Amino acid sequence: MPEKTFKGIPASDGIAIGPTFCYIPAEMTIPVCAAGTVDEEMARFDTARKRARIELRGLCEAIEKRAGKEEASIFEAHQEMLSDPALEGKVRAEVEVGQTVEEALVKATEELASLLAGMNDELFAARALDVKDVGRRILRILLGLPDTALSAVTEPSIIVAEDLTPSDTASLDPKLTLGFITAQGGLTSHSAILARTLGLPAIVGMGNGLLEKVFSGLPIVMDGRTGEMIVMPDDETITRYKQIQIQRESHLQNLKAAADKNAHTANGRRVEVAANIGEVLSARDAMEHGAEGIGLLRTEFLYLEDSQPPSEEKQYRIYREIFEVMSGRPVIVRTLDIGGDKPPSYLPFPNEMNPFLGWRAIRISLDEPELFKTQLRAILRAAVGHRARIMFPMVSDLDELRRAREIVxxxxxxxxxxxxxxxxxxxxGIMVETPAAAVLVDVLAEASDFFSLGTNDLTQYTMAVDRGNAKVSGLFQPLHPAVLRLIRQTIDAGHAKGKWVGMCGELAGMTKAIPILLGFGLDEFSMNPRAIPEAKNLIGKLTDERAREIASQAMSFGTAAEIENYMKGILASL
Amino acid sequence: MAEATIQVKHKIGLHARPAALFVQTANKFKSKIKVKNLTATGDFVDAKSIIMVLTLGVMKDHKVLIQTDGIDADLALDALKSLIENNFGEA
Known part of the structure; x- marks a missing residue:
C-alpha cells in the first residue's frame, strides 16, 4: 500500500507517528441478511482474519514490552487460533449450507469453545475463553467495528474515531495516546480541547468515511499544525517528521523555562496568565507550565463519570487536592455545566430540540437545588486556607444570579x-457566555464579584452556530467583530463597576487574539496549560499602548477574515 | 503412512507454548497429520489445529500416537517426534 495523505481541520498542534487505534463504540449485533456465495463469504472471513492478525501482532509486541514474553504468549496462541483448520472447517461447513460468515463464525466458535469448556482440567478448560475471544475479534472486524473501548489501547496509538465524547475518553490512558483524529467535530469539540489540554496533536472534521480509510494497527503520521494524516508513511516521511518533532520539543522547552516568571506587559503592567483544567492531573500540568492560577476548573467530569451524582465528600477531596496542588494560587471553580448534549443518567432530561438552548448549566442547578447545594458545600469547605472562587455558568438574567447567590x-x-x-x-462571579449577560454586565455587577468571558459559548450564541456541526462550523469565528465588540463591552462595563474581568475561553490562549484582548484591558487570560509559555512570551513583548493601537485597528475591520489577516501581520512583526 | 507413539515429558503437557510449537511444526508439512491421546479416551484429531490439539488434554507423562500421511509423511513424523523428545527445546 503506497503512502496516502488525507486532510482535516488542524485542532491541536504537534506531530505524532505511530499505529492507528480505531474506535467505534457499538454493540456487536449480526445484521439479518442473505448470505453471498460460499467463495464470497469465505473471502470475507480471510480478510477479517488477516486484519485480526495485524491487531494481535500489535497486542503481542506491546504486552511483551510491558509485561514480558510470558504474558504476551496468550496473544501468540490467539494468532495460532486464527488460522486453525478446525475453525475454518466448521465455518466453511456452515457457510456451505447457506449461512452468512458472521452466523457461521458465531456457531463455530461456540462449538469449539464448548469442546474445551467441557474438559476436566481447568487449565485446558480456560482456553475456551480464548477461542471465544478470537471469535469475537474476527466478528468485530467482519462487522466493520474497531476495538470497542479506549481502555483496549495497549500501546501508544493515534486514536481515530467518528467523534469522541467525554465518556469515551474517560477510560483513556494519556500515556498511550499519541493524538486524536476524528471525522466529525470542530476546533472546540471535546477531543480537540482534550488534545490541547494533554499537549497532544489533534485533527478534527476529517469528514465521513474516515474509518474506512484506516484500521487498527495501520501506521500513520499526523500533523496537528496542517491537519494532515499520512497513511502508510514511507521511511523518508517518517524521518522528516521525526526531525520536526525534535525541533518542536526543544522550542517548547525554552518557552517553558521562560514561563516560570509572572506575566508582565513590556511596560511592566502585571497580567495574570492562568490555566483551564478539568481534573487533578492537569493541575500539575498547569503548574509545570507556569500557570499563575486556575481561571476555569471544569467540574462536569465529576458528574459524567458515574451513574449517580458525586458525593459531597468525593467532590471535597478532589477540590481540596487541586487547591493544594495550586498552593495558594487562585482557583475559579465553575459549578455544574452540563446539558442535554451530554446528559448524566440520573437527571430527568426532557427531549430537547436544541440542548444548547435548553436545560443546562445554572438552569439545572436552580431547578435541582440539592445537587447544587452539595457542590457548593464541597467547594466552600475545601476552600478553607485556599484562594477559591465560585463561578456560575450560562447566566443570562439578574434574577437567576440573585437566586443562585441566595442558595450560596x-x-x-x-x-x-x-x-x-x-x-x-x-x-x-459569573461566566459571561450569553450575549444577554455580555450586554447586562453593568446590571449583573450588582450580584457578581467578577466576570470571566467564556468565548466558546459566547461565539456560538452570538453567531447562532453549532460549533460541533462541521457544515456550519466555519461560521464559528471567535475573532468575529460581533464577538469582539461584546468582549470589549463586557470588559469596559466590568471595569466601570470596579470589577475584575478575565477570560477562560479558547480565545484567551490564541496568539492572534492576545494583543487585542490586552488592548481591551483584560485582567486575566486563562487557557489550556500548554499554551501558557507562548502567551506569556507574547504579552512580554507588547506595551499597553501598542496593544491598544492594535486593538483599535483590529476593531476597524468588518470581518473575522480581515482581522485574522491583520493579526497575522502583527504577529509576524513581533 | 507413518506412525509413532511418544511420551510427553513437558511439565505442562501439550498446552500453551508446547502446544503452539507442536501445531506450528505440524503446519510446516503437506501431509495429513493426526494425533491421539493414548492415556485418555478420545479419538484422533487434526494435529494442525491448535484448538483440537488442546481438546486432547495431553498432560505430563501422557502418551500420544501421531499418524502422518502424505508426500512428506516421514519427515513430518521425525520433526514432531524430535520436538517432543527434546522437550520442546527446553532443558
Missing amino acids: ETVKRDLTLASVEFAADVPV
Whole structure:
C-alpha cells in the first residue's frame, strides 16, 4: 500500500507517528441478511482474519514490552487460533449450507469453545475463553467495528474515531495516546480541547468515511499544525517528521523555562496568565507550565463519570487536592455545566430540540437545588486556607444570579449551624457566555464579584452556530467583530463597576487574539496549560499602548477574515 | 503412512507454548497429520489445529500416537517426534 495523505481541520498542534487505534463504540449485533456465495463469504472471513492478525501482532509486541514474553504468549496462541483448520472447517461447513460468515463464525466458535469448556482440567478448560475471544475479534472486524473501548489501547496509538465524547475518553490512558483524529467535530469539540489540554496533536472534521480509510494497527503520521494524516508513511516521511518533532520539543522547552516568571506587559503592567483544567492531573500540568492560577476548573467530569451524582465528600477531596496542588494560587471553580448534549443518567432530561438552548448549566442547578447545594458545600469547605472562587455558568438574567447567590447564602447558614468549617469569603462571579449577560454586565455587577468571558459559548450564541456541526462550523469565528465588540463591552462595563474581568475561553490562549484582548484591558487570560509559555512570551513583548493601537485597528475591520489577516501581520512583526 | 507413539515429558503437557510449537511444526508439512491421546479416551484429531490439539488434554507423562500421511509423511513424523523428545527445546 503506497503512502496516502488525507486532510482535516488542524485542532491541536504537534506531530505524532505511530499505529492507528480505531474506535467505534457499538454493540456487536449480526445484521439479518442473505448470505453471498460460499467463495464470497469465505473471502470475507480471510480478510477479517488477516486484519485480526495485524491487531494481535500489535497486542503481542506491546504486552511483551510491558509485561514480558510470558504474558504476551496468550496473544501468540490467539494468532495460532486464527488460522486453525478446525475453525475454518466448521465455518466453511456452515457457510456451505447457506449461512452468512458472521452466523457461521458465531456457531463455530461456540462449538469449539464448548469442546474445551467441557474438559476436566481447568487449565485446558480456560482456553475456551480464548477461542471465544478470537471469535469475537474476527466478528468485530467482519462487522466493520474497531476495538470497542479506549481502555483496549495497549500501546501508544493515534486514536481515530467518528467523534469522541467525554465518556469515551474517560477510560483513556494519556500515556498511550499519541493524538486524536476524528471525522466529525470542530476546533472546540471535546477531543480537540482534550488534545490541547494533554499537549497532544489533534485533527478534527476529517469528514465521513474516515474509518474506512484506516484500521487498527495501520501506521500513520499526523500533523496537528496542517491537519494532515499520512497513511502508510514511507521511511523518508517518517524521518522528516521525526526531525520536526525534535525541533518542536526543544522550542517548547525554552518557552517553558521562560514561563516560570509572572506575566508582565513590556511596560511592566502585571497580567495574570492562568490555566483551564478539568481534573487533578492537569493541575500539575498547569503548574509545570507556569500557570499563575486556575481561571476555569471544569467540574462536569465529576458528574459524567458515574451513574449517580458525586458525593459531597468525593467532590471535597478532589477540590481540596487541586487547591493544594495550586498552593495558594487562585482557583475559579465553575459549578455544574452540563446539558442535554451530554446528559448524566440520573437527571430527568426532557427531549430537547436544541440542548444548547435548553436545560443546562445554572438552569439545572436552580431547578435541582440539592445537587447544587452539595457542590457548593464541597467547594466552600475545601476552600478553607485556599484562594477559591465560585463561578456560575450560562447566566443570562439578574434574577437567576440573585437566586443562585441566595442558595450560596443558604448553604453558608447551614454549614454555620452544623458547625462545619468553611471559607466565608469566597468571591462569587459569573461566566459571561450569553450575549444577554455580555450586554447586562453593568446590571449583573450588582450580584457578581467578577466576570470571566467564556468565548466558546459566547461565539456560538452570538453567531447562532453549532460549533460541533462541521457544515456550519466555519461560521464559528471567535475573532468575529460581533464577538469582539461584546468582549470589549463586557470588559469596559466590568471595569466601570470596579470589577475584575478575565477570560477562560479558547480565545484567551490564541496568539492572534492576545494583543487585542490586552488592548481591551483584560485582567486575566486563562487557557489550556500548554499554551501558557507562548502567551506569556507574547504579552512580554507588547506595551499597553501598542496593544491598544492594535486593538483599535483590529476593531476597524468588518470581518473575522480581515482581522485574522491583520493579526497575522502583527504577529509576524513581533 | 507413518506412525509413532511418544511420551510427553513437558511439565505442562501439550498446552500453551508446547502446544503452539507442536501445531506450528505440524503446519510446516503437506501431509495429513493426526494425533491421539493414548492415556485418555478420545479419538484422533487434526494435529494442525491448535484448538483440537488442546481438546486432547495431553498432560505430563501422557502418551500420544501421531499418524502422518502424505508426500512428506516421514519427515513430518521425525520433526514432531524430535520436538517432543527434546522437550520442546527446553532443558
